[in-house]
Amino acid sequence: MAAEASLATAQRSLGDPGISYPLWPPLTAGCPRTSTDDVSYPVEVDYAYDRADPALFSTGGGVGRGSGLDRWAPLLPPLAAPGLAEGGTPLIELxxxxxxxxxxxxxxxxxxDRLNRCTTSAAVAVGAPGIVVASxxxxxxxxxxxxxxxGLRCVVIAGPELPPAVDxxxxxxxxxxxxxxxxxxWPLMRQVVERTGLHPVSNLTTTHTGHAFGPEGYKSIAYEIHLELGVPAAVFVPTGYGELLYGVWKGFTELRRLGLTDRLPRMVACEPAAAAPLAQAVRKGLPAAQVTVEPTEAYSIVSPVSGYRGVVAVRDSGGRALELTDDQLAAAHGELARAGLWTELSSAAGLAGLRALGVGAGAQAEAEVVADAADFDGPVVCLAxxxxxxxxxxxxxxxxxxxxxxxxxxxxxxxAGIRD
Amino acid sequence: MAAEASLATAQRSLGDPGISYPLWPPLTAGCPRTSTDDVSYPVEVDYAYDRADPALFSTGGGVGRGSGLDRWAPLLPPLAAPGLAEGGTPLIELxxxxxxxxxxxxxxxxxxDRLNRCTTSAAVAVGAPGIVVASxxxxxxxxxxxxxxxGLRCVVIAGPELPPAVDxxxxxxxxxxxxxxxxxxWPLMRQVVERTGLHPVSNLTTTHTGHAFGPEGYKSIAYEIHLELGVPAAVFVPTGYGELLYGVWKGFTELRRLGLTDRLPRMVACEPAAAAPLAQAVRKGLPAAQVTVEPTEAYSIVSPVSGYRGVVAVRDSGGRALELTDDQLAAAHGELARAGLWTELSSAAGLAGLRALGVGAGAQAEAEVVADAADFDGPVVCLAxxxxxxxxxxxxxxxxxxxxxxxxxxxxxxxAGIRD
Structure with a gap:
């Protein structure tokens, strides 16, 4: 089934929401007008929200799971690339x-996959011969x-310690x-983009901006949670560059803008303590920060640098930026596995964050933060x-x-405690 | 949300459909009355079909994906064990x-997971302290x-070449x-069952019977396909013991029995050529067969012995039992990956079977079988x-x-064909 047309109209600067750019070409290196040598500001996609049909968000309003992000096509950038039935993931009550x-x-x-459906679509739409990603x-x-x-080529610029299974x-x-x-x-990534015309689908800037269209795909997580559960009190998000954190936040703000709810969740960023640039940026009131990286097994969310999106999500939602030790991650990882959910260690950061705030059986909170947990008035969602x-x-x-x-x-x- | 009550009434012998047993306890070693020293016949679950609400099968009739198999609870054995949102998987048009x-x-x-939701539920229902599985x-x-x-213990009796990642x-x-x-x-499996009271969720018999409730879970695949696509012309199924093949077939026969369709698909069993006991049983008109096992990388579907369920599905559906070489499996595996679907090698057997019949771009058919492919009047589904x-x-x-x-x-x- 064909996706409905996108209502995307423009790209808007997060550095100054008064600045907007045409929708095409996608800005893959952030907002040129507000970014400086030290801080790069991302752009996001704007839509003709007044033309969105609220029926899109009713339970029966979507098409089957096979359609993936197509269900939400009006509020996504044009989905020019074919999908793989991304999204539609379940909420499991722990x-x-x-x-x-x-x-x-x-x-x-x-x-x-939610992000790459959107970034690959951008590559197809601009007629690029392929994509390049540093990951x-x-x-x-x-x-x-x-x-x-x-049907595009893909170049992956990896680090020296690429896990063999990922290879x-x-x-x-x-x-x-x-x-x-x-x-x-990152220098090689820029070189490949400049010399081959491959479309970049990961970051090119000093502080993180990434692809303008990527976080739009993550909005669908908010839409799905809303369909099944309404708006939760808080969402705990494993956080590297903050694209996921921001995308989910943006999705909820859109639901409010469309009059479908008057609630918003608190967004809780869950970084590894080994490198928590967003927590530092939030603490210091900066748009982004750089930190040294200590050893950690949470390789999917470790980054020496943050991006402005994360600050916006935490600040505007009244959220928090937590720093989780590998021990805390491992405890949450074990807790999930004992409930039948074997996640990546980095993926357990969401639950580890919840436990660090003193919520639930596996809680490992300091006295200081326990009071905070009581603020959650309603269900909470941890992304794995x-x-x-x-x-x-x-x-x-x-x-x-x-x-x-x-x-x-x-x-x-x-x-093992089993008796004959 | 609570699952609706099961309409399961009894266990019925596949060796003689006139023979039925009470629903409890689940028969974990097949039908005692029809099985012989050489051939074991499975049992399946019977339901009060006249009490099933056809609205269960309409698009809006189900609950969310988060509910997993609970959506289909009336036509499954009682789901006493908690779920993990199994099922609800997408159909992707290749x-x-x-x-x-x-x-x-x-x-x-x-x-x-569809099978184990049912078998673990049986273990919970009979009050077993845990489960044991040979796999x-x-x-x-x-x-x-x-x-x-x-919250049950689980013992896994593995072979000597357990893949390290699976470990x-x-x-x-x-x-x-x-x-x-x-x-x-298998001897150790029997011993563990006898001495510890752990509930067996894999096979205990000479020819394969497995757990009475297991294949019931696979019926949900047929229900889901029907919701999205109607009844396809054929379903190509990676086949080891034939539980999946039979479960999907049974699901479609139930849809016809309930008056929701008058069509049935042809069921195509896709075994590795390295060991294709079902193909041999079908060829020789036997209820099951034993073969020697040649080397193959398709470890998930290689078995020296088949079960009667597979024969029933192929025979009653007018289907086929195909034998695929590792080269054919590898070709289909590559074709799926190039379409963005990285499956296990064994999982590619379904598509390999379709190609072996001469259907589509990757077809590798012998002249003899091409005519067969033309018999498919409508879409086909390959299970991965x-x-x-x-x-x-x-x-x-x-x-x-x-x-x-x-x-x-x-x-x-x-x-790689990328130019600067």
Whole structure:
């Protein structure tokens, strides 16, 4: 079924909402008028909201799950690239009032598919021969899949420690994988864009701006949560550059703008303590910050630099920017697995954030923050962004083959609390 | 939201449909009255079909995706175990009239979640302290996840060549993983059942019968296809023991029985040529067959023995049992990945089967079978059962880090057909 037409009208600067640009070409290096040498401001997409049909947001208003983001086409940039039935992921109740939005149910088993449907569509619309992305994980794999689906080439500029499973994953879709030293990634990305005309679908700027159309895809998470649950009290978001955080926030603000709710959620950014530039930016009142990166296993959300989108989402929603240690991430990761949800370690940051605020059975809060949790008047949603298969340690441990004698087996069972 | 009550009434023998048993306890070793030393006949679940509300099958009749199999509760065994929003997977159009049902979008990224929601529910209903499963892959991981969700223990008896990523996967859910030599797996499974009271959720018999309730979960695939597409001309199914093949077939027969359609699809079993006991049983007119197993990478669907369910599905639907070489599987696997769908090699058997019959661009048919393809009057569906992350070769290859000099990069890009 064909998607309805997009109501997108323009690109608007987040640095100064009074500044707007034509919708085409997509600004892939942020807002040229407000950005400085030190801080880059992103742009976002504006729509003819007065022409949006509120029936789009009623339960029966959508088409089947097979349609993916097409259901929301009027409030997305033009979906020129074919989809893979991205989105439509379930909300799973972990405990009363705490829901996990399981983004591992996407076509490449992470939330990034919502973004790449939009960025690849931009590449198709401008007639680019392909796309290029700097990523060592979910973003790259998702871009590679959408490029394959659209018949475009895809170059993935990866870091030197590309997890082996992700390497296989990227190559499966036919991407050209170029692992380079960390510091070379973004300069090489710019060079590839300039010299080949490949369309960039990840960041090109000093502080993070990314692709103008990308976070629009994440709005669909807000639309879906609203359909199933209404507007929650808070959304806990694993946070690297803040595109997901901002996209979900923007989706809820649109629902209010369209008169479908008068509530908005508090947006809680959940960064690894190993590198929490957004938390620093929020603390210092800056549009973005740079930090040194300490060791962490949460490779999907570790970044030395933040972007202005994250600040807007946390500030305007009355939210928080939390810093989670690897131990806190591991505890939340284990809690999710024990509930049947095996996520990437980075993906557990949402639940880890909730627990850090002292909410629920697994809470590990300091006294200071417990009071905060009581502010949540209603259900909360923790985004779980990706599948456990993507972590570095996967496959590292192998359980040895045992002799199938009952005594041997029995010892194992008893150690696990199973009695014969 | 609470699931509606099950209309399940009894267990009925596939060996003699005139024989039925009470619904409880679930028969985990097939039909005792018709099975012999050589051939074991499964049982299935019967329902009070005259009390089923046809509105269950209208588009608006269901609840949200978050509800998983609960949507279909009246025509499933009682869903006593909590769900993980299994099912509700998308149909993706690969080419006009050819749809891929992407089962990698399930909670543990394979179709097995539909089965294990039912089998774990049986374990909960009979008050078992846990479950036990013989599996080195998707079945085991899925059982482990559902056991974790239900607060049950889970023992996974694996083969000696458990893929390392699957090992991590199983352990993540807290399963007790017991890798043993191949020939010891089923005897040990029986021993664990007898001595510990753990509820078996995989097979215990000479020819395959499996759990009485398991294939019921797969009926939901037929219901979902019908909602989105109507009844297709044929369904191509990656086939190991034939539980999936039979479950999907049964779902369509129920839709006809309920007066919702007068069509039925042809069911095409897609086994690896390395071991195709169902093809042999069909050829020889036997209820089941045993074969020697040749080497294959399609570890999820390789089995030395078939079960009677597969024969019923192929025979009653006027279907076929195909044998696909690893080369044919690899070609279909590559074709899916180039369309943005990275599946397990075994999962590509459905599309490989379609191509072997001479349908579509990737067809590799012998002249003899091409005529058959023309018999498909309408769309066809190929089931893709699982994610590419589960194959043995994942992570084996690592792309080496390159010097980020333009000359070096440029050579790589040119080799991939990208020009500067």
């Amino acid at each position: 405990e009363p009032g705490v829901f996990i939005k399981d983004e591992s149910r996407n076509p490449t088993w992470s939330h990034k 060592s994980g979910n973003h790259g794999a998702s871009a590679a899949a959408y490029a394959a689906r659209a 296989t994953f990227l190559n499966a879709y036919g991407a050209v994988v170029l692992p380079v030293p960390w510091e070379a990634r 962004t990706s599948s456990g298969f993507k972590d570095r340690g996967v496959g590292a441990r192998t359980t040895e083959v045992i002799t199938p004698e009952w005594e041997v087996v029995c010892r194992r069972l008893r150690a | 080419e006009p009239g050819v749809f891929i049902k992407d089962e990698s979008r399930n909670p543990t990224w394979s179709h097995k 080195s892959g998707n079945h085991g991981a899925s059982a482990a996840a559902y056991a974790a969700r239900a 991590t996967f199983l352990n993540a859910y807290g399963a007790v993983v017991l890798p043993v030599p191949w020939e010891a797996r 059962t699982s994610s590419g992350f589960k194959d043995r070769g994942v992570g084996a290859r690592t792309t080496e880090v390159i010097t980020p000099e333009w000359e070096v990069v440029c050579r790589r890009l040119r080799a």
